[in-house]
Amino acid sequence: MDRITRISNERFGPGMVPVVALSHNEINILPDFLAHYRGICDAGFLIVDDRSTDGSRDYLMAQPDVTLFEPVPGAEFLKERAIWKSGLLDHYGAGKWCLSPDIDELFVWPGAPDRSLRQYINALEAEGAEAAIALMIDMYGDMALADHVHDRADGQSLTERFCYFDGPGPFPAGYTMRPIARKQMRDFPTPPVRFNGGARDRLFFLQTAEPTPVQRGMIESYLRLDRTVTPRGLDYYMRMFMRQRTRHLFQGALNATKVGVFRWQEGTLFNGHTMNRRLRMSESIAALLHFPLTRGRAGIEYIVNRGQHAGGSKYYKTLLDGDGLDASPLCEHSLRYDGPQSLSDLMRDIPRG
Template sequence: MTLTYLEHLNGSLPDPGGLLCVALIHNEAALLPEFLRHYRDLGVTSFVIVDDRSDDGTYDLLEAADDVAAFAPVAGSTYAEHKRKWRSELLDKFCAGRWAIVPDIDEHMVFAGMEHGGLPKLVDALDADGCEAAQATMIDMYADGTLGDMNYSNGRLTDAFPLFDAPDCYHRLAAPKRFRRKFPTPFFMVVGGMRQRVFEPVAFDRSKWTHRAFLDFAAIENGFVSTAGDRVKAVALRQLVRSTLADRPLFNLTKIPLVKWRRGMTYYNGAHALSGQLALSKRRLALLHFNFAGGMSAIRYKSARGQHAAGSNFYRRIEDGRPETTALLFDRSLHYVQPQSLGSLIS
C-alpha cells in the first residue's frame, strides 16, 4: 500500500463491504475503549485509526483490537499541518463511493431511532433519500462542578459527564461566504452550548427585534437543509447581528461525521465542513462531545503541545479564564439519559 503521509503499522485492512470508521488519536487511551464500544454497538465493522505518536498506551490498545487497522504519520508529518491530508488519504484509499463515519475519539454519535438498527439502517435510509452526508451538532458534555473537578478514568462517559446545555442554547447561522466558497457543505454552522456560554459568552438580547428575529430563525429545530430563500434570510440575519457575533470568538460546533465519500474531497480541519457540494440529509445527528473529560491536565497538555487550531489558542484561552473556579452547571443544564433527551437537537 502506497500512502504519502501515513504508514500502516498493524491490523487487517478494512472489510470492503462493511461500515468503516476513520479517526485520529493522540494520547487518548482512557477514551479509546468507550469509543470502540460505542461505534461497534452502532454497527461499525472496521476502524482505521491514525495514532499520532501516542506514548500513553494507546498503541497497545489499538494493536490488541482485531477490527482496527492502525496507521502512523511518516517522519516530518504533523497533526497541525497534515490532519486534513491524513483523513483524505485514508478516505480516498478505503471509502471512495461508500459510507464512512469520521468522528474524533472524544465524540459519540447519537441520532433518533439509533436503537432500531443503528448505523446500517441509517445509511440505508440516507441512500433511499438520495443523500450523501448528514450534519451533526457537537454537544459539549459536562458534570456538576468545574473543569478542575473533571478527571475521567473509566466507565460510561455519559455516566461521568451526563449534563448538556438545552437545545435553545444552540443556534444555526450562515457560514461565512468566503469559507463557503472553499467548503460548501454545509451551509449552516452551529454555535452555542456550554463552551460558548462559559468561555466566550455571546450577549443576545431578546428585547432587541434584530436579536429576536435572528434567534427565532436560528433555532436548531428549523433544520440544516435550506431553500434559496432560507439562505438569503440567513445571510441577512447574520448581518443584522454581526456586531454581537464579532464581539466574541465563535466556537464552530458543526460536524459532517457521516459521509458517502468522493475521492479527492477534503475536510476542513476537524471534519467541520467538506470541499464537495453534497446532498445533505434532513436528519439532524448529534455528537456527544467529551472534550473536557481529562480535566485541566488535558487542557494544559493540549495548550502546550500547540497542535490544535491556531496553535491551540482555544485551550490557551481556557487556561487564562480561571476554569478551576468556574461552575459549569446553570439553569438550562439538562441530564442525558438516552438520545431522546436531546430533544430538537436530533431528528
C-alpha cells in the same frame, strides 16, 4: 496516503463501515470510543496515532478491528490532519457510507437506539441525501472542570460520568444554525450551515456584545435549529441577511458543526468540520456527544502546551488562565443525558414525504 504509513496488520474487511479517526494520548477514552462504534455498526477502525506516549499505540495495535497508521517523519497534525483523513477515506471508503469522528466524539442519530444506524442510512438514501450534519454537544459532569477526569477502572462510561449537556434556551443560551459565509460556500460548501452554542460557547467564548431586541428577534426567528439545513430561494436570502445583521455577535464563537455520516466521494478534502465538495445534505440533524475535558487540569495544560487545537489552543488557555476550572459547569439550561431520546429537542428526523 503519502503522509502516513500503516504500522499494523491490515484489519479492514469487506462489509465493514470505515471509521476514520486521529489519536494522540487518549488512552483513557479509547475503550469508550471503540465500544461505542462497535455497538452501532460493523466498524473497521482506521486510526492514525500521532506519536502517542501514553500507551495508546500498544493498546490500538492489540485491537482486532483497528488498522493503525502513523505520520511520516516531519508530518504535523495541525497542518496535515485533513490530508491524513482524506487519504484514508479515498483508499478505504470511496463510494461507502463512512464515519470520521474525533476520539472524544460519540455519534448518535434520530430514532436511536430503536432505529439502527443501517436503517438511518437507508432513510438518508431514500431522501436522496449523501450526508447528514451533526451538532456537537459538549458533555460535562456536576463537578469542577479541573476534576473532569475519566478512568474506566471504576466501571463508569463516559456518558455516565459526564452526563449533562446544555439544552435549548433563549439566545445567547442554546444553539443557533446560520448559513455559512459566501467565501466558505465557494471553497468548502459542505455543510451549508454552521452550528454555534452549547457549553463550548458558554465556557470558552466570552461574548461582550449585547443583541438589540431586533437582533434577538432575528436570531430567534431565522437562525435556530428548526430552519432548513440547505437554505434555498427567499429563505436563503432572508437568513443571509439576518446572518449579516448579527454576525458581530458570533465573532470568536466556536464551531459546533460536523458532517456526521456521509457517502465518501474520492478526491474530496475533509478536515472533520467541512468538505471542499458539495454533497446533498439530509434535512435531518444528528449529534456528536463531545467530551473535550477528560483529563482534568493537567490535560488542559497539556493541550495548551501542545497548541494543536483550534486557534493554537487559545480557548483552552483562556480557560486555564481564568477561574472557571474551579466551578461546576452546570447551569439553568443543563439537562441530563439518558440516551439519544434526551436529545429530542436538538436532533431532527428526516422529513416525511
